[in-house]
Amino acid sequence: MTALETVIGLEVHVELGTKTKIFCSCAVEFGAPPNSHVCPVCLGSPGALPVLNEQALALGIRAALALNCSVPAQSKFDRKNYFYPDSPKAYQISQYDEPIGQHGFIEIAVGGEKKRIGITRVHLEEDAGKLNHSPYGDVSFVDLNRVGIPLIEIVSEPDIRSAEEARLYLEEIRSIMQYCLVSECRMEEGSLRCDANISLRPVGQREFGTKTEIKNMNSFRNVQRGLEYEQERQTGILARGENIAQQTLRWDEATGTTLVMRSKEDAHDYRYFPDPDLPRIVLSAAYIDARRDEIPELPAQMRERFEREYGLPAYDAGVLTASRGLAEYFDQTAQRVRDPKSASNWIMGELLAYLKAAMLEIDEIHVTPFALADLIRLIEDGTISAKIAKTLLKDMLDSGKDAKTLIAEQGLIQISDEGELRAIALRVLAANPKTVDDYRAGKEKALGSLVGQMMKETRGKANPQIVNRVILELIAGGE
Ligand SMILES: [Zn+2]
Structure with a gap:
């Protein structure tokens, strides 16, 4: 049998970190009582008119620019029509043929090599409600708090060639969004969601094979598992000489398999048309430039700088830039010690282990970068041994006291006499x-x-x- 190539494209939904919804002033609050943040606009009452939240537009454009997209001076909103209980209006306000961003890309590191993944488009849209299916009977409940929360959808080119690449791409998207303060991207809360389409074709063939779409992969691990499973399933079907059915599948974490949700609909089924209630979006060059100026140093640039400026191995630079908080923590520490690699070792070793065990984020701990740098300098100048420093760091994390105070309290100065x-x-x-x-x-x-x-x-x-x-x-x- 001829060798097969896997072709994957991802559609990533990112909830924008606004205080209010995209077309009304309802608050955005995760975990609020069901249907407590709703109004005539997001409930789609007749006559209620949407008004675009400027903050959602600004964050969406910042995100598109950070993904190297071009942002056209004009774009518009369209109605995507469908009937389902999660949408009281029976349509979703989205962008069809004039998205706010297009022709972007990001880079991921695959086996030590940089690989560019194209981004077809980034568009703004509103979220739908959430259905909760009762475990006790044939009943579902709908929570409309999520209706109208601003989202961007990021559509990749079919450039991804393995489940692992898909996970790396998604992780990089999350990093970029977090660095830009566009979204917290908490997959477990649904503020980052990912659908994937996957197909196989003989190596060398240009046309794509029939694809399936997988939904409901709610963690980075599940994205990789779901795609690996689907790749094997399709390989098996093709090996038996059968055809792939174009379907939408649901990843079932419990059984580790994909289940059929429905046959795939095409764009024309949605009867897209321009939303008559919303004016066209017209952006000045100055407005777009201002959004560009809001973008901080991004993870890829930071990784490169850490390798260049501090002489870190690529592996360290990758680990330390996993979040903006961690990267800034390292940056601050490394500037204050003789050997930046030792700062990297302490953070990647003791500190990350502590964060993992305590389930804390780097900005939630007692030890500041200054305090850690002080500790490392005490080792560098021979005042304490590295072994004692390990114990000290634990004490510092528990008590919030600095190294010098603890050394004086415990009589820990190294004997060099x-x-x-x-x-x-x-x-x-x-x-x-x-x-x-x-x-x-x-x-x-x-x-x-x-x-x-x-x-x-x-x-x-x-x-x-x-x-x-x-x-x-x-x-x-x-x-
Ligand atoms: Zn509302």
Whole structure:
């Protein structure tokens, strides 16, 4: 059988971080009691007129520019007509043929190589309501708080070639949106959602195969799992010489399979037409430039700068730019220490482990970048050992006290006094004659055991370099 190539395109919905809905003044609040944030406009009462929320427009354009899209001077809103209980108006206000952004791209790193994924378009639209299906019977409840929350839909070109690339692309989109303060992109709260279409074709063939669309992949892991599953399912169908049916599928996390939702509808089924209640969007060049100026240093630029400016490995730069908060934390710390790589090690090691265990974000902890830099400098100038610093950092995270205070409280200053260490070493050597003999007989490991004894005697406070030297000198001198 000929080798098959996987072709994936993603449609990503991002909730814009506005205070109010896109066409009315209802508040946007996750987790509010059902149907508590609704009004005649978002409920679609006859005669109620929508008015565009300027903040939603500004965030949408900022997002489009951050995704390297061109933003045309004019665009418009259209009605996408469909009948379903999650939409009381029986249409969704969206953008059909004149989106606010088009022809963009982002870059992802695949196996150490940069890969560009094209972005077809970015458009503004309103969200629909949420149906909650009762577990007790044939009943569903509708919560219309979400109706009218501003969204952008980001449509990729079919440039993605694997489930892993899809996950990387989605993670990069999330980073960019978070860096730009467009959205918090919490997948678990639905403020970042992803639908994917996937098809297979023989390698070398230009035409696309029949695609299926997968919905309801509500975590990064599920996006990858869902696409891997669907890729295998389609491969199996084609291997049996059967045809793929064009369908919309639902990812079922519990069973790890996709289920058929419905046969796919085409754009003409929605009877798009321009919304007569909303004026065209007309943007001045100055307005677009102002949105461009709001874009901060983006994750890709930051990764590059961390490698260039601080000499970090690409891996470190990738981990540290996963969120803007973490990247800024590292940036601030690295500027204040001699060796930026040590700042990276402390943050990627101890700090990230702590955040994960405590389920906290970097801006929720007691230790500021300044305090961490102080701690690292104390190691760099030999005041404390790295081992003690580890314990100290835990204490700092728990108590909020700085390193110097804790060192004074606990008497932890490193012993670098050679005379004092020599005296302790003499005692250790005298108490361990067999280990000394082992070392003399060529067992290198015996030295480690003696150093370990010294550390025990000094409760970890001995300067390890000096301890090593003193022990070697004493053993050599004893011959
Ligand atoms: Zn409303």
